[in-house]
Amino acid sequence: MLKGGIESNALKFLTDEDIKKIHQASMTVLAEAGVEIHERAALDLCAEKGARVDYDRNRACFNEDLVMQAVETAPSTVTIYGRGDDSRNITLGGTKVYMGTGGTALNVIDFDRKRRKTTVEDIAKTARLINGLDNIHFFVIPCYPNELDTEVVDVNRFYHSINNTTKPIMGGLFTEDGVDRVINMAAEIAGGLDKLVERPFISFISSILSPLKFDDVRTRMLMKISKAGLPVATSCAPLAGATSPVTLAGTLVQLNAEALSGVVLSQLVHPGAPILYSAVPTIMDMQTMSFLFGSVESGIMNAAAAQMAQFYKLPLYSTGGISDSKQPDQQAGYEKVLTALMPALAGANFIHEAAGQLDSGMTISYAQYVIDNDINGQVMRAVRGIEVDEYTLAAEVITKVGPGGNFLAEKQTAKKMRTEFYYPKVSNRTNYAGWEQAGCKDTWTLAEEVARQILENHTPDSIPEEIDKKIREMEPGIK
């Protein structure tokens, strides 16, 4: 098992010079084009704090000083806590790497391999499944409960997540009052709002629309969350060629401007509020006009976004381990590895979407979580890199074994073989005969077996009964 939070800066697509150029270009964009904001209170706040606001066009333009002041007041590290389990805390910032799930899918490939609409039960089950998978470090609520009325979606999504995993949770919101109700519910569990803010085990996503646009509802949500002092990501998802320039550099400039504008707004509301520099850079397929998640270009841009966040000393919400494939197949395998490995080696902090997702984020699969757990384990192994010290250099052991000998029975081998190598759960590594004897199972089948076994046997610490009763009284719409 490899814990999250290992550091890496092994991969750098951008030189220091490139980073400065992107920064300067983004400053130009923010000062001249600015961002479109449809919430009057936000525009007023921007104007009051020195932004150039054009009320007719709903525009706020930020100069470099104002942006960099926000970068300054925003915390460089943000911790999202494990509920009642500090070993599961994730401390985002610098070059620390964590990998977890992402949302929000509408469909699931179940154990019968048929695709159906997701329900609230799928939220509970995915939370429980990842609670038992070591290389999934956090839980972004991965799917939408299609059977529920909209006004109870937010509380149900968060309730069933909290009740089924003690790993740090993040989720998007679908109703405006959902923010307050989810915060109230979590505060009840934490033993008060102050305790929740001090050690938040939930966090939120409130998206900025590319290019450069804040809609009214999500802006109010962002302001509310920042005012409360809870961690939030602004999930900027430029689609290169469609909602951002076709050039990767251009998309990075726009993404950087969008991510920083989220930081600016949160810091204007509440200096010091925990905010993540948020990056979901993708491309569009120019043949089909499809949105593409699992492209190699997305991997490159996410790695570069990590360098940008590190330049500003801001914690990063990043994207990887994603695929456009429709089922757990070869395409899913290579796209996930490509898009996870690049940001991870660049030290991206919070690599979300890196478990369970298929179909450009529209479908999840129980088996895929188990496969991705192995992909993440191997990616984290790469992040750990090569330990070089006197013991690992092993000159003494090499001398002792001598020419023609072998190292199998050496003490060092027994001592280090479990940590030097990663052992995947669902890879076929035996010889052909062994594979035949075990039933010629492919990865998908093996992963289903592991997923079933975890769902049947693993029981996470649920919400204590008394608190649960109170919450259900507060929110009778919880299923």
Added chain:
Amino acid sequence: MFDYSLIINGIIEGDAQTVQQFTKQALREKYPPDKILERGLIAGINIIAEKFKTERVLVPEVLRSTRAMHAGMAELQPYLKIKPNTSVKAVLGTVAGDLHDIGKFLVNMLVSSVGVTVIDLGVNVSPKKFVDAVRRERPVFLMMSALLTTTMWDMKEVIDELISAGLREQVKVIVGGTPITVEFAREIGADYYFEDAFELKNFLQDNFNKLKNK
């Protein structure tokens, strides 16, 4: 009462020195050698065998434990009732063109532990050498190992030569090694195939008396 778990733990830890030390101590305290073998050394390696089966230990740990057991065996050997000349004999070797001896080492250790006398011909053993050894030693078993798909067919050559020499009926041929399968063993006319050294050891243990009386 001597605490056999001292020897057992030494084997589990793969610590040859500890096993040697406590085997010596048990002998000094006049515990019967066959009991020390059974309750200490064999009991210890059986735990490792079980853990290996459920993938809780890996090959390097098995090797270290086997080595540790062997260190204890070396102390016991002079006192054991089963003397080499009365026991079951096996000729063992890795086939021509193949220099792998890790699996063969494990087989040697474990097969010895159940009282079989092993004549180890080493690695890169030619068919002629195997046949000569069978003629000379008259073993119950000929045990061949191959680690390469390019060398495994040499096993068939050895068997063919045994037939030509009129020796095939007097020896049971056992084959093993990574590329070897039960189908392959059947195809080349071998008598037995075992997936790992522990399986072979269990087989010999269960059938030892039957084999000895033959």
